[in-house]
Amino acid sequence: xxxxxxxxxxxxxxxxxxxxxxxxxxxxxxxxxxxxxxxxxxxxxxxxxxxxxxxxxxxxxxxxxxxxxxxxxxxxxxxxxxxxxxxxxxxxxxxxxxxxxxxxxxxxxxxxxxxxxxxxxxxxxxxxxxxxxxxxxxxxxxxxxxxxxxxxxxxxxxxxxxxxxxxxxxxxxxxxxxxxxxxxxxxxxxxxxxxxxxxxxxxxxxxxxxxxxxxxxxxxxxxxxxxxxxxxxxxxxxxxxxxxxxxxxxxxxxxxxxxxxxxxxxxxxxxxxxxxxxxxx
Numbered sequence: 001x002x003x004x005x006x007x008x009x010x011x012x013x014x015x016x017x018x019x020x021x022x023x024x025x026x027x028x029x030x031x032x033x034x035x036x037x038x039x040x041x042x043x044x045x046x047x048x049x050x051x052x053x054x055x056x057x058x059x060x061x062x063x064x065x066x067x068x069x070x071x072x073x074x075x076x077x078x079x080x081x082x083x084x085x086x087x088x089x090x091x092x093x094x095x096x097x098x099x100x101x102x103x104x105x106x107x108x109x110x111x112x113x114x115x116x117x118x119x120x121x122x123x124x125x126x127x128x129x130x131x132x133x134x135x136x137x138x139x140x141x142x143x144x145x146x147x148x149x150x151x152x153x154x155x156x157x158x159x160x161x162x163x164x165x166x167x168x169x170x171x172x173x174x175x176x177x178x179x180x181x182x183x184x185x186x187x188x189x190x191x192x193x194x195x196x197x198x199x200x201x202x203x204x205x206x207x208x209x210x211x212x213x214x215x216x217x218x219x220x221x222x223x224x225x226x227x228x229x230x231x232x233x234x235x236x237x238x239x240x241x242x243x244x245x246x247x248x249x250x251x252x253x254x255x256x257x258x259x260x261x262x263x264x265x266x267x268x269x270x271x272x273x274x275x276x277x278x279x280x281x
Contacts, residue, residue: 033068033069033070033072033074033192033193034066034068034072034074034075034169036068036186036192037066037068037074037075037184037192037193037218038066038074038075038216038218039074039075039163040075040076040077040162040163041163042075042216043064043066043075043076043077043195043212043216044064044077044078044079045215046064046211046212046215046216047062047064047077047078047079047197047208047212048079049211049215050062050197050208050209050211050212050215051079051208053211054200054204054207054208054211054272055271055272056201056203056204056207056267056269056270056271056272057200057201057203057204057205057267057268057269058200058201058204058268058269059200060086060087060199060200060204061078061079061080061085061086061199062078062079062086062090062094062197062198062199062200062205062208063076063077063078063079063086063087063090063091063093063094063161063197063198063199064076064077064078064079064094064195064196064197064209064212065077065091065094065095065097065098065167065172065195065196065197066098066184066193066194066195067095067098067099067102067172067193067194068102068192068193069102069191069192069193070171071099071102071103071171071172071173072169072170072171073095073098073151073165073167073168073169073170073171073172074168074193075163075165075168076091076094076095076160076161076162076165076167076168077161078091078161079199083157083160083161086199087198087199090198090199091160091161091198092147092152092153092172092174093176093180093196093198094180094196094197094198094199095147095152095167095172095174095196096147096172096173096174096175096176096181096196097125097176097180097181097194097196097197097198097205097209098172098181098193098194098195098196099145099172099173099174099175099181099194099196100125100128100174100175100176100177100181100194100196101123101124101125101181101182101183101184101194101195101196102183102184102191102193102194103145103175103194104123104128105120105121105122105123105182105183105191105194105241106120106121106122106191107120107185107189107190107191107230108120108189108227109190117231118228119189119227119228119229119230119231120185120189120191120221120230120231121230121231121232122182122183122185122221122230122231122232122240122241123183123232123233123241123262124179124181124182124183124206124209124241124242124243125176125177125178125179125180125181125182125196125206126178126179126180126202126206126241126242126243126244126264127232127233127234127241127243127244127262127264128141128177128262129177129178129179129258129262129263129264129265130247130255130258130261130262130263130264131261131262132177133255134254134255135254135255136255136261137261141175141177142175142176142177143175144175145173145174145175146173146174147172147173147174148170148171148172148173151166151167151170151171151172151173152167152172154166154167155167176196178202178205178264179202179203179204179205179206179207179209179243179264180196180197180198180202180205180206180208180209181194181195181196181197181209182194182195182196182209182210182213182241183241184213184216184218185218185219185220185221185230185279186218186220187220188220188227189220189221189224189227189230190220192218195209195212195213195216195218196209197209197212201267201268201269201270202264202265202267203243203264203266203267203270203273204267204269206243206264206273207272207273207276210242210273210276210277211276211277214276214277219277219279219280220279220280220281221240221279221280222237222238222278222279222280222281223237223281224281225281227281229279230279233260233261233262234262235260238278238279239276239278239279240279242273242274242276243264243273244258244260244262244263244264245263245264245265245266245270245273246258246259246260246263247259247263247264247265
């Protein structure tokens with residue numbers, strides 16, 4: 001009798017535990033910052049404008065994702081006429097880039113007790129490429145925080161890229177180390193999340209993602225009053241996390257060498273990054 005009750009109780013407990021981890025469950029325990037970020041309609045409009053403005057790369061349609069500071073997906077959109085008008089695989093890559101842009105950027109709140117970044121430090125996904133290659137100081141970074149497949153591929157495919165995309169409200173994870181992902185900086189240089197785009201060459205992705213952030217009004221990174229400009233690695237204070245093309249061939253073969261350590265390869269029909277909109281106060 002007691003053994004039977006024990007088995008039943010154990011079964012119930014395991015079932016409850018399993019149900020709490022079901023794919024698609026919202027992250028209700030963590031307060032979401034999505035309310036302070038652009039919604040689906042704003043993202044879709046900005047993406048369409050940014051794609052139309054881009055002249056480099058393959059001229060493809062694109063996916064875009066926004067996450068909040070906790071990595072919770074807030075919005076997913078595409079620029080084409082339907083979800084098949086752009087590479088289907090780029091939906092998850094755009095989310096991965098958004099997560100990376102958020103995860104590896106900082107704002108001035110990182111500075112305390114003599115450590116941290118007093119002005120913040122913005123790193124786009126493009127800035128991470130060289131350091132993550134074999135022999136680089138961050139080699140293996142791209143494998144460190146894998147995408148959650150239950151979030152990435154859960155729910156109905158018919159809802160992908162809609163206001164009700166199944167990723168929304170969930171933590172996607174993932175690290176990507178080529179162009180297209182950025183931190184989102186609100187007024188006061190507050191880092192509030194990330195945006196990622198995917199669907200073309202990684203250099204075109206960078207340009208389009210940059211314009212999306214600018215159009216959404218989340219590139220408050222320039223010096224303002226007592227706030228110094230947000231730091232970066234590009235060497236251009238007006239575009240601190242811009243893509244850097246400083247990779248030269250390795251005389252020993254293998255991965256090319258980035259002079260500054262944050263370089264990104266050029267792509268097919270590479271152009272336009274030096275004329276991207278400057279960041280704002």
